[in-house]
Amino acid sequence: MINYGCGRLNVVISGGTSGIGLATAEKFLRDGANVYILGRSVLRGAMAVQKLQAFTDNKVFYVPCDVISSEECKKALANINGAIDILVNAAGVYQEQRLENMTEADYANIFDTNVKGTMLLTQAALPYMYGGGCIVNIASDAGISGNYGCPVYCASKGAVVALSKALALDYAPNIRVNCVCPADVDTPLLRKQLEDSNGGYTMDDMADAYPLGRIGKAEEIAHVICSVASPYNSFMTGAVIPVDGGLTAK
Numbered sequence: 001m002i003n004y005g006c007g008r009l010n011v012v013i014s015g016g017t018s019g020i021g022l023a024t025a026e027k028f029l030r031d032g033a034n035v036y037i038l039g040r041s042v043l044r045g046a047m048a049v050q051k052l053q054a055f056t057d058n059k060v061f062y063v064p065c066d067v068i069s070s071e072e073c074k075k076a077l078a079n080i081n082g083a084i085d086i087l088v089n090a091a092g093v094y095q096e097q098r099l100e101n102m103t104e105a106d107y108a109n110i111f112d113t114n115v116k117g118t119m120l121l122t123q124a125a126l127p128y129m130y131g132g133g134c135i136v137n138i139a140s141d142a143g144i145s146g147n148y149g150c151p152v153y154c155a156s157k158g159a160v161v162a163l164s165k166a167l168a169l170d171y172a173p174n175i176r177v178n179c180v181c182p183a184d185v186d187t188p189l190l191r192k193q194l195e196d197s198n199g200g201y202t203m204d205d206m207a208d209a210y211p212l213g214r215i216g217k218a219e220e221i222a223h224v225i226c227s228v229a230s231p232y233n234s235f236m237t238g239a240v241i242p243v244d245g246g247l248t249a250k
Contacts, residue, residue, distance in 0.1 A: 001030055001031075002027075002031075002223070002226075003031060004027070004028070004031045004226045004227060004229070004230040004232070005031075005230050005231045005232050006028055006031045006032070006033045006085075006086065006226065006229065006230060006231070007031055007032030007033060008032060008033065008034070009033045009034070009085035009086055010033070010034050010036070010080060010081070010082055010083060010084055010085050010086070011025075011028045011033045011034065011035045011036070011084075011085065011086040011087075011088065011229075012035075012036045012038065012077070012080065012084050012086070012087050012088070012125065013025050013028075013035065013036070013037050013038065013088040013090055014038045014039070014065070014067050014088070014089050014090055014091035014117070014121055015038070015039060015089075015090035015091030015092060015138075016035075016036075016037025016038055016039060016048065016088075016090065017037055017039035017041060017044040017045050017047070017048040017062070018039075018044060018048070018187065018188050018189075019090075019185070019187030019188055019189055019218055020090055020138065020182065020185060020187060020218050020221045020222060020225075021037065021039075021088070021090035021091070022037070022048055022051075022052075022218070023218035023219045023221070023222035024088055024090065024221075024222040024225045024226065025037050025048070025052060025060065026052060026219075026222070027219070027222045027223065027225075027226045028086075028226060029052055029055070029056040029059060029060055030055065030056075031226070032059075033059070033085075033086075034059045034060075034061075034081075035052075035056075035059065035060045035061070036060075036061045036062075036063050036079075036080055037049070037052075037060065037061070037062050037063070038062075038063050038064075038065040038067070038076055038091070038121075039062070039064070039065065039091070040064070040065070040066045042062075042064055045062035045063075045064065046062065048060075048062065049061070049062045061079075063076045063079050063080075064076065065121075067089075067091045067113065067116075067117030067118075067120060067121045068112045068113055068116055068117050068120070069120070070120045070123070070124065073120045073121045073123070073124035074124045076124075077121075077124050077125055077128055080128060083128055083129065083130060083131050083133070084125050084128040084129050084133060085129075085131070085133045085134070086133060086134050086135075086136070086229045087121070087122065087125045087129070087133070087134075087135045087136070088135075088136045088138070088225060088229070089117070089118040089121055089122065089135070089136070089137045089138060089160075090138045090225075091113060091117050091118075091121075092113060092114050092117075092138060092189075093109060093110060093113045093114065093189075094150070094153055094189055094193055095109070095110055095150065095152070095153055096149050096150045096153070096193065096196065096197070097149070097150065097152065097153075098149055098151070099151050099152070102151075102152055106152070107152055110152050110153055110156050111152070111155075111156050111159075114153075114156035114157060114159075114160060115156050115159045115160060115163070118137055118160055118163065119163065122135060122137075122167065126171075126175075129174075129175055132174040132175060133174075133175050133176075134175065134176045134177075134178070134228075134229045135164075135167065135175060135176070135177045135178070136177075136178055136179070136180060136225050136228055136229050137160050137163070137164045137177070137178070137179045137180070138160075138179075138180055138181075138182070138225070139157040139158075139160040139161045139164070139179050139180070139181045139240075140153075140154075140157040140181055140182060140183070141181050141182065141183040141242055141244040141247055141248050142154040142157050142158075143156075143157030143158040143159075143160060143161045143181060144158075144161065144181055144240065144242060144248055145247075145248050157181075160179065161179050161181070161240055164177050164178065164179035164238070164240065165177075165179070165238050165240070168237045168238035169238065172237055172238075176234070176236065176237040177237060177238065178228045178229075178236060178237060178238070178239045178240075178241065179239070179240045179241065180221065180224055180225050180228060180241050180243060181240060181241060181242045181243065181244065182216060182221045182242075182243045182244065183210070183215070183216060183242070183243070183244035183245055183247045183248075184206050184210075184215040184216065185215060185216040185217065185218055185220075185221055186203070186215055186216070186217055186218065187218055190203075190215070203215065209247065210244075210245035210246060210247055211245060211246030211247070211249065211250065212245035212246055213245075214245065215245070216243065216244075216245060220243065221243050224241060224243050228241065
């Protein structure tokens with residue numbers, strides 16, 4: 001087990017009931033932190049807590065929250081016991097849609113969750129980070145270099161990248177803000193993407209695009225998130241870190 005130096009800290013993770021958020025919760029818990037996972041589905045929240053409690057000694061808590069609502073963000077964080085030391089904004093949606101087919105409703109769904117949700121939860125968390133702390137926003141390789149067939153998704157993740165850099169300047173030196181940018185990762189979100197493609201491409205097809213010859217695993221991204229958030233990396237802020245199997249190096 002890697003010691004990230006996050007024991008006894010309070011960690012809040014949006015989108016923490018599945019995928020990258022859930023894998024990140026597990027790593028923080030194994031390090032001894034108290035973890036609050038936020039998500040819309042009470043059922044998925046209960047399932048996530050049941051899975052995580054097997055090795056956490058009851059240090060994990062599910063808090064219902066839809067991050068696109070400022071009132072829900074405020075209500076959720078009011079349930080945190082003490083200060084928030086680390087905030088991970090991992091809630092997000094993906095939609096593969098060419099611009100000519102994009103509707104206003106599609107645009108709102110993508111930007112509300114990926115950008116507004118990150119903004120609102122961060123805004124609600126700031127009063128609880130009075131002792132200083134760290135924010136890690138999850139964007140995407142598509143927010144750095146763009147991608148085919150999903151221009152609005154790329155734009156939303158590019159906005160998260162820019163937001164992270166701006167917040168790092170605004171809240172230094174007390175709060176560090178960094179941005180982790182994964183490429184394709186084997187999560188329920190990716191499997192839904194493959195289903196929605198109706199056989200247009202497979203996971204093997206996706207893997208062929210990567211210099212490392214495969215897509216990522218949720219725990220690999222979680223390791224980077226925990227490392228960035230660790231007090232051992234206290235001189236890192238405003239950084240944008242791709243975790244993409246070499247994709248953006250091409």
